[in-house]
Amino acid sequence: TASFTRRAHGDRWRRKICSPRPATRGAIRSRQSEARNLSPSMANVELVRFPNAAALADAAAAQFVANVTVTSAPRTVAVSGGRIAKDFFQAVTKLVKTQGALLTHVHFFWADERCVPPTDAESNYRIAAELLFQPLGLPRENLHRLRGEDEPARAASLSRGNGPIR
Numbered sequence: 001t002a003s004f005t006r007r008a009h010g011d012r013w014r015r016k017i018c019s020p021r022p023a024t025r026g027a028i029r030s031r032q033s034e035a036r037n038l039s040p041s042m043a044n045v046e047l048v049r050f051p052n053a054a055a056l057a058d059a060a061a062a063q064f065v066a067n068v069t070v071t072s073a074p075r076t077v078a079v080s081g082g083r084i085a086k087d088f089f090q091a092v093t094k095l096v097k098t099q100g101a102l103l104t105h106v107h108f109f110w111a112d113e114r115c116v117p118p119t120d121a122e123s124n125y126r127i128a129a130e131l132l133f134q135p136l137g138l139p140r141e142n143l144h145r146l147r148g149e150d151e152p153a154r155a156a157s158l159s160r161g162n163g164p165i166r
Contacts, residue, residue: 053083053084053087056084057087057088058091060084060091061091061092061095064077064092065092065095065096065101068106069099069102069103072102072105073105074105074106074107075106076108077107078108079128080112081112081124085124085127086127089127089128089131089132090131092132093131093135097136104138107144108128108133108142109144110124110146112124113148114148115152116149117149125143125148129143
């Protein structure tokens with residue numbers, strides 16, 4: 001994996017490759033070679049630390065809302081579950097309501113989903129629906145969920161556009 005740190009002077013970035021491989025001479029040369037071959041788009045990545053999950057969720061929500069409300073043109077985003085999802089969805093909802101922003105032009109797609117119905121407590125869709133979509137009154141036609149209740153091959157087929165995505 002790669003991690004990036006900002007140098008104390010200037011805007012140049014130093015790339016550091018972290019690997020579980022042993023620190024032999026060959027491994028060190030290999031890691032240095034890997035660092036030089038990283039994508040140029042990775043050169044401007046900054047690692048930002050937060051004191052807790054709530055601070056991370058608030059910062060991510062602020063950035064998300066700023067990015068999707070800069071225009072009223074249709075926007076698409078991919079969402080998933082995870083430990084931070086609940087805090088993030090709540091922070092977005094609070095911020096949107098506070099700012100009076102609209103997300104009716106944003107279409108939400110799923111990056112992953114568990115193989116459960118949307119009413120199941122483990123469903124990523126359910127968490128988003130309860131904490132984000134319903135409180136903000138987002139249009140149903142903007143919610144493009146993965147059908148976790150279906151057999152996986154069928155759900156994948158539907159998500160590729162071979163049928164309705166609802």
